[in-house]
Amino acid sequence: MKRIFIILFFLLTVLAGCKKWLDVNSDPDTPQNPDAASVFPTQLAGIPRGTQYDARYIGRYIQNWNSDLSTRAADVNFDRMGYTGASDANGDIWRQTYFGLGQNLRYIITVGRDKGQWDYVGAAYALMAFMFQSCTDHHGEIIFTEAFKENTAIFKFDGQDTVYNGVRVWCDSALFYLNRTDLNPANNKLSRGDYALGGSNQKWIKFVNGILARNYNHLSNKTIYDPAKVIAYCNASLASIDDDFMIPFDATKNDDTNFFGPYRNNLTFFRQSNFIVQLLDGTILAGDTSVYENRDPRIRHMLSTSNDTTNGNGGYRGVDPGAGDPNASGTANARKRVAVPWGDSIYENPSANVFTPNGGKYLFRDKVVSPVMTYSEIQFIKAEAAYRMADYTTALAAYTEGIKAHFAFINNSKMPRNNNVLYNGSTISNTQRDIYLNSPNVKRTAADLTMADIMLQKYIALWGWGFTETWVDMRRFYYGVIPDPRNGLPVYKGFVLPATLSSQNLGLLVCRARPRYNSEYVWNQDELARIGALEINYHTKPMWFMVP
Known part of the structure; x- marks a missing residue:
């Protein structure tokens, strides 16, 4: 009997201590409830x-770049x-929205x-809205x-009108909280976890207004525009290049190195398109490449030249x-290769799998920023909106400011976390910039300004980073069919x-990317059938924002 009592006493003691043994939250090395600053x-x-x-795919649709080979079937397709x-x-934006950021952002909001x-x-x-x-x-x-509905494998798809409205609601919530000044002083402030905008509430507020400017400007084909x-919203958004939202990279290991840099070697078969070359060399905007002044001085920083x-x-x-x-390589014209x-x-690639932080060019370096939104872009959105309301004077001023802002973007020497600058060798001088601004590439009177001037300069400013926004622009004009x-x-x-x-x-x-295969086509086919996503040409179905 005494033995049984001892055994029971031992078991009760162990069970009472299980909470301590199993409570991993007490281990500072494996926290289960981390602070927002660490997430x-x-x-x-x-x-x-x-x-x-996803830029590897939509970058081809908008011809930021194309494949250098005509024999790689997937690339050519x-x-x-x-x-x-x-x-x-072409499903990684989907993956990040739901798996990479979604629940984590909800956690930050709750905590x-x-x-x-x-x-x-x-x-x-x-960030949820973005x-x-x-x-x-x-x-x-x-x-x-139903994005965060629990205990189900089947999720309902919503129309873009619902999503656009929901984004605005989240933007309103963002502005409400960012404008609050009654922070709990015992808790860490945003500056601890924000390595992009330095914890500046005012810069985040400007970013949110930029999201709203994009959201409402995408409706240009609709009667509610x-x-x-x-x-x-543009006027309340980014006010200078100091407000540019850029994600920096430390380039110390694979996961904190720019995806476009030489180390990660993801652009091996990509080459700059004839379209961007002709926008910068005077062919399209000036109509003449024989005059040196017609060559955009940004070309030597953004593009690569051949032998x-x-x-x-x-x-x-x-x-x-x-x-x-x-x-082709090995032919008489090999020196002309792109x-x-x-x-x-x-x-x-000069340094695949070898860290060369200073190697590469423009946005294609190991240690260089990935822009999210820039002052230049906001100015071009403003220019388009003013142009549509026939305020051509305001449109011209914003268009001109957008061009100047992109020159300043390239010249900017204050990159977050000491990331590499975007210019090569030296900055573009004000004299070089002003020669370009006074060339046939740029319109100088409100009477001469066209929508093409605005949208093509915006294309240049977003080249190499603003893939989704450029694709929205091109689809709104149906790749130029809408005049x-x-x-x-x-x-x-x-x-x-394409020929x-x-x-x-x-x-x-x-007109669209298909839903992510491994989350939707495997588990959610009934919904895909309802929206027509099982059809071979679902990707050509016009977007809601494209149609009146």
Whole structure:
């Protein structure tokens, strides 16, 4: 009996102590309820993961770049506005929206409310709005009202009108919390976890207004479009390049190195397009490459030149979609090949799997920022809105400021976390900039300004980073089919559609990315059937924001 008592006493003691043995929250090395300050940096890092991964595909649709080979079937298919079936290709914005950021941002909001960390709550709402805006602009109908529904594997898709309204609601919540000044002084402030905007509530407020400016400007084809509201949000948004929202990289290991840099080697088969070359060398905007002053001084910082510089524009060449580089290695024209994005006269990656923080070029370096929103972009949004309301004087001023702001963006020497500058060798001088501003590339009177001037300069300013926003712009004008409302001229002049569209398109142009394969086509097929996403050419279905 005594033995039984001892055994029972031992068991009760052990059971009473189980909570201590099993409570991992008591282990500071494995916290289960981390503070918002420790979670927030991972959310910032997740933004480039989505946009840069999918840029490999939509970058071809908008011809930021194309494949250098005409024999790589998958690459050529995207060049021709197709897609890869039974694959997650072009599904990383989706992944980041729901898996990478979604629940983590909700966690920050919950914890932040409990602790009075209103700045974290506001910033988390801002990132939620940004990611869902990007996701719906990428895919069209997405899961929104049931996005975080628990205990189910089937989720309802919502129309873009619902998502657009929901993004605005989240923006309102973001502004409400970011404007609160009654922070709990016992808790860490946003500056501890925010390595992009330095914890500045005012910069986050400007960013939120920028999201709203994008949101409302995307409605330009609809009767509810209000250009005055767009301009108001632009005026409340980024006020200078000091407000630019850029995610920096430390480049100490694979996961904190720029996806576009030479170390990670993700752009091996990508080459700058003829479209961007001709926008910068004077062909499209000035109509003449024979005059040196017509060459945009930004070209030497953004693009790569070939060994052979005898083509009249300094050796800058590009490729057309689906055609590959016509100047093959080992032929008499090999010196005319289009160089890789990482440097002039280079045809192979100079440092794959080797950290070279100072190597590369422009936004294609290991340790360089990935922009999220810039002052230049906001000015071009303002210019378009003013142009649509026939206030051509305001449109001209914003258009001119947008160009100057992009020059300043390239010249900026104050990158967060000591990231590399975007210029190569030296900055663009004010004299060089002003010569360009007074060249035929740039309109100087309100009477001469066209929508093409605005949208093509915006394309240049967003090249290499603003892929989703540029794709929205091109689809709003249906790649140039919808003309300038003022003069009836093509907006994307010089943009040449692929000579052959993918057989998947059935003769139509791409308008959306299909939902992510491994989360939707595997588990949610009934909903996909309801919205038509099982059709071979679902990706050509016009987006809600495209139609009146």
